[in-house]
Amino acid sequence: MPELPLPQSVPLAWYLILSAILFTLGVAGFLFRRNVITVFMSIELMLNAVNLSFVTFSYKFKQVDGHIFSFFVMVVAAAEAAVGLAIILTIFKNRQTLEIDEVSSLKN
Amino acid sequence: MDAILFLLFAAIAVVCGLNLVLQSHPISSALSLVGVMGSLAVLYLLLGGEFIAAAQLIVYAGAIMVLFIFVIMLLNAGTERKLPRRLWVKYAGLPLLAVFIGIASFVIQRMLPVTEGVKFGAMTHGNPREIGRALFQIYLLPFEVTSVLILIAILGAVVLARKEID
Numbered sequence: 001m002p003e004l005p006l007p008q009s010v011p012l013a014w015y016l017i018l019s020a021i022l023f024t025l026g027v028a029g030f031l032f033r034r035n036v037i038t039v040f041m042s043i044e045l046m047l048n049a050v051n052l053s054f055v056t057f058s059y060k061f062k063q064v065d066g067h068i069f070s071f072f073v074m075v076v077a078a079a080e081a082a083v084g085l086a087i088i089l090t091i092f093k094n095r096q097t098l099e100i101d102e103v104s105s106l107k108n
Numbered sequence: 109m110d111a112i113l114f115l116l117f118a119a120i121a122v123v124c125g126l127n128l129v130l131q132s133h134p135i136s137s138a139l140s141l142v143g144v145m146g147s148l149a150v151l152y153l154l155l156g157g158e159f160i161a162a163a164q165l166i167v168y169a170g171a172i173m174v175l176f177i178f179v180i181m182l183l184n185a186g187t188e189r190k191l192p193r194r195l196w197v198k199y200a201g202l203p204l205l206a207v208f209i210g211i212a213s214f215v216i217q218r219m220l221p222v223t224e225g226v227k228f229g230a231m232t233h234g235n236p237r238e239i240g241r242a243l244f245q246i247y248l249l250p251f252e253v254t255s256v257l258i259l260i261a262i263l264g265a266v267v268l269a270r271k272e273i274d
Contacts, residue, residue, distance in 0.1 A: 009225025010114045013216045015151070018118045020212035022144070024205050025125040029137075032201065035188050037134045037180055041141050044172065045125060048148055051164075059155045059226060064233045064242045067160045071239070074167050075254050079261035081172045085179045086268035092183050099189070 015056040022049035036091070036100050040084055047077050110228050113154060117147040132187045134180045138173060145169040156231025159239045 026049060029042030051070040058066025091103055124143035131137050145168045152161040243251055 008110075009227045010111050010154075011220070012224050012226055013213075013220045014114065014118070015155070015226065016216045016220070017213045018121065018151075020209055020216065021122055022125050024209050024212075025122075025129055027208075028201075028205055029129040032129070032193075032197075033188070035134055035185065037176065037183075037185060038128075038137050038188075041128060041134075041137055041176060044168075045128060045141060045144060048145060048168070051160075052148055052151065055152050055155050055157045055160055058157070058234075059231045060220075060224070062231060062233060064238050067157050067234055067239055068242055068247050070157075070160055071163060071243070072250065072254060074163060075258065078167060078172055079258050081175055082261050082265040083268065085175055086265040088179060089183070089269050090271060098183065098185055 012056060012060055016053055019049045019052040019056065022046075022052070034099050034101060036088055036098050036103070039100060040081075040088070044077060044081070047073055110154065110226065114151065114226075117150045117154075121147040121151070132190075134185045135177065138176050138180060141176075142169050142173050145173070154228055155226060155234075156229070157234040159234060159236045 023046050026042045026044075026046035029045065030039055033039055033042065051073055054066040054070040054073070056066075058064065058070075088098070092098060095103065097103070121144050124140040124147070127140040128137045128144065131140065145164060149161045149164040149169070152164060
């Protein structure tokens with residue numbers, strides 16, 4: 001069986017490219033989806049992608065600061081999820097809809 | 109072995125991320141997001157971030173996603189309606205995103221030396237001891253401010269969820 005041409009150690013760039021791909025998927029979901037909960041989950045996906053690059057750079061510089069920053073990002077994401085989901089609940093109570101295109105009172 | 113693990117879990121993350129964007133029911137998207145977070149936790153472990161991997165599983169995949177799924181079930185959210193999109197969104201959106209990925213990958217490849225690789229076990233600073241030391245010595249003030257932020261978020265969530273708007 002021939003040996004697969006895999007490198008002994010994973011290049012650091014692969015992690016960052018994976019992070020870019022996940023971030024782009026998050027942007028795509030944020031822009032193209034209409035359900036407000038799915039849009040919110042796309043934001044979480046983007047935050048996760050950024051966390052991956054933080055941890056990768058933390059590995060590169062052999063310092064712990066990147067981990068601390070991604071920890072803070074997690075905390076802020078938790079707070080954001082609590083407030084955001086409360087807002088979604090309020091929107092649903094008042095308008096009986098989850099479509100973001102129908103919640104456009106601030107337009108114009 | 110490192111490369112195999114990385115490729116396996118990166119593939120899982122990308123497939124679950126694609127599934128998140130493509131599924132029309134929010135609960136499927138939420139479960140895909142749990143998949144993304146789980147595989148990212150494994151990647152953090154490969155990068156030597158033990159504490160961050162555990163926090164990812166507990167805080168993100170545990171707490172936040174349970175909150176999401178709880179709200180989805182509470183609101184009884186159904187599948188999305190298909191509406192016609194604007195023409196330029198339809199034909200320019202995906203190519204632009206692909207161009208963004210291409211440019212980002214190119215810049216990353218150029219910036220980082222190719223010889224440098226990630227070896228499991230080379231980073232030993234990610235254990236809870238080091239994290240705690242940094243968190244409670246250098247980053248003590250941000251940490252305390254974060255606790256205030258969470259308190260405000262809890263109060264805000266309770267007030268918002270109780271409020272009656274006419």
